[in-house]
Amino acid sequence: MQKFGFIGLGIMGSAMAKNLARAGFDVTVWNRTPEKCAELAALGAKIAKAPRDVVQGCPITFAMLADPAAAEAVCFGPDGALTGIGEGRGYVDMSTVDAGISRRIAEAVTAKGGRFLEAPVSGSRKPAEDGTLIILAAGDRSLYEEATPALEKMGKKVLYLGEVGNGANMKLVVNMVMGGMMSIFCEGLALGEKAGLDRSDILEVIDAGAMANPMFRLKGGLIDKGDYTVAFPLKHMQKDLRLAVNLGDNMKQPLYSAAIANEVFKKAKELGFGEEDFSALFKAVQG
Ligand code: NAP
Numbered sequence: 001m002q003k004f005g006f007i008g009l010g011i012m013g014s015a016m017a018k019n020l021a022r023a024g025f026d027v028t029v030w031n032r033t034p035e036k037c038a039e040l041a042a043l044g045a046k047i048a049k050a051p052r053d054v055v056q057g058c059p060i061t062f063a064m065l066a067d068p069a070a071a072e073a074v075c076f077g078p079d080g081a082l083t084g085i086g087e088g089r090g091y092v093d094m095s096t097v098d099a100g101i102s103r104r105i106a107e108a109v110t111a112k113g114g115r116f117l118e119a120p121v122s123g124s125r126k127p128a129e130d131g132t133l134i135i136l137a138a139g140d141r142s143l144y145e146e147a148t149p150a151l152e153k154m155g156k157k158v159l160y161l162g163e164v165g166n167g168a169n170m171k172l173v174v175n176m177v178m179g180g181m182m183s184i185f186c187e188g189l190a191l192g193e194k195a196g197l198d199r200s201d202i203l204e205v206i207d208a209g210a211m212a213n214p215m216f217r218l219k220g221g222l223i224d225k226g227d228y229t230v231a232f233p234l235k236h237m238q239k240d241l242r243l244a245v246n247l248g249d250n251m252k253q254p255l256y257s258a259a260i261a262n263e264v265f266k267k268a269k270e271l272g273f274g275e276e277d278f279s280a281l282f283k284a285v286q287g
Contacts, residue, residue, distance in 0.1 A: 002059075002060075002149060003027075003028070003059060004026070004028075004062065005028045005029070005055060005057065005058035006028070007051050007065070008064040008065040008070075008095070009029060011128070012121070012125070013031075013063075013065075014039065015128035015129040016154045017045065018040065018129075019129075021043040021044055022043060025153075026046075027040070027043075027046070028053075028054050028057050029054070030050065030054045051063075051080050052083045052084035054081070054084070055084030055085055056084040056086075060089075060090035060091075060150070061089075062119075063081065063091070063095060064095055066095070066239075068097045068098060070095065071095045071097050071105065072104075072105070075093075075109075082108055082109065087113040087114075088115065089113075090114065090116075090117065090143040091109050091117075092117045092143065093117075094119045094120060094135075096239075096243075097120075097168060098172070098243045098246065098247065102165060102167070102168045103165055106118070110140075115142065117138070117164075118139055118167040119135050119136065119138075119151065119167060120167055121133040121134065121155065122136065122171065124232045125230075131154055133154055134156070135154065135158045135159065136166075137158060138160065138162055138164055139163070172243050173244070175241070176240065176241060176255070176258045178215065179261045179262070179278075180257050180261045181213075181215065182219070182279065185206075185219070185220070186281050186286075187285055189223065189286075190282070190285050190286045190287075193286075199224055200224060203220040203224060207220070219279040223279050228273075228279060228280040229277060230277045231277050233274065233277070233278070234268055234269060234274050234278040234280055237278035237281075238265035238266055241261055241262035241265055244258055244262075245258055245259050264281065265281060271284050
């Protein structure tokens with residue numbers, strides 16, 4: 001039975017680690033807030049005291065953390081993952097971070113004789129629960145192959161994109177498009193309603209034409225009910241837009257719409273919607 005570590009049991013990590021435990025792998029977990037380990041323990045997972053202990057105890061460890069600061073804290077912090085890295089150990093960071101942070105972690109891990117893979121994911125809470133994420137892996141090829149049995153339990157599509165940074169950049173491009181779509185979608189709904197149109201009519205018309213897509217369908221229905229139960233936290237969407245705009249700066253690629261969408265999400269966060277689903281942007285746009 002293959003042995004895997006899992007660090008970071010938030011909305012995504014918890015569902016992903018559960019899929020590994022349910023698949024029969026020998027799983028060891030750690031989370032900053034220890035209470036979140038209980039459901040994994042009930043599925044037979046071992047609980048470690050620190051990231052270092054997870055990495056020392058498992059040939060391959062996955063991490064699914066909030067943002068670049070969290071990924072760095074877990075890797076480089078006291079009793080961090082890096083202190084447990086030894087010859088041949090694998091560290092797979094699945095958090096959405098920028099390519100710079102990913103490369104920094106990769107260099108530190110490989111300098112200690114370890115192997116590194118970045119593997120951010122596309123898909124939200126439900127695909128994480130169902131094991132149907134799209135996984136954007138890049139980095140050490142041998143680690144990718146050894147991690148594949150676990151990646152296949154977490155995702156329906158696993159891509160290998162080459163060198164470290166390609167997975168991170170791909171993820172930021174995809175989420176930048178998603179954030180921009182959500183922003184203009186909310187503005188369309190708000191404008192239509194102020195002009196006296198019925199919200200469900202607007203949703204129906206959008207869904208009937210060439211702009212129809214699963215995100216508008218799902219989130220439109222939830223916005224209509226006023227249900228902003230978190231699947232993808234709004235604060236993380238803003239983080240992804242911030243990182244994408246920064247990538248645009250580095251690449252000298254103007255990002256007019258993404259920069260504005262970032263400002264809209266920043267405002268929504270300031271209004272207190274950061275912990276709600278990113279569709280709560282509608283409340284900020286509606287005013
Ligand atoms: P989440 O529910 O906010 O979980 C974040 C995790 O990071 C928690 O385990 C949290 O620990 C941990 N963490 C935060 N700061 C930390 C620190 N300084 N030190 C150690 N641990 C820290 O987020 P999520 O929705 O699972 O997302 C995780 C990552 O996946 C993010 O990068 C996000 O952008 C990406 N992602 C999310 C979705 C989605 O739909 N939710 C989809 C695709 C990708 P605590 O429990 O102690 O707070």
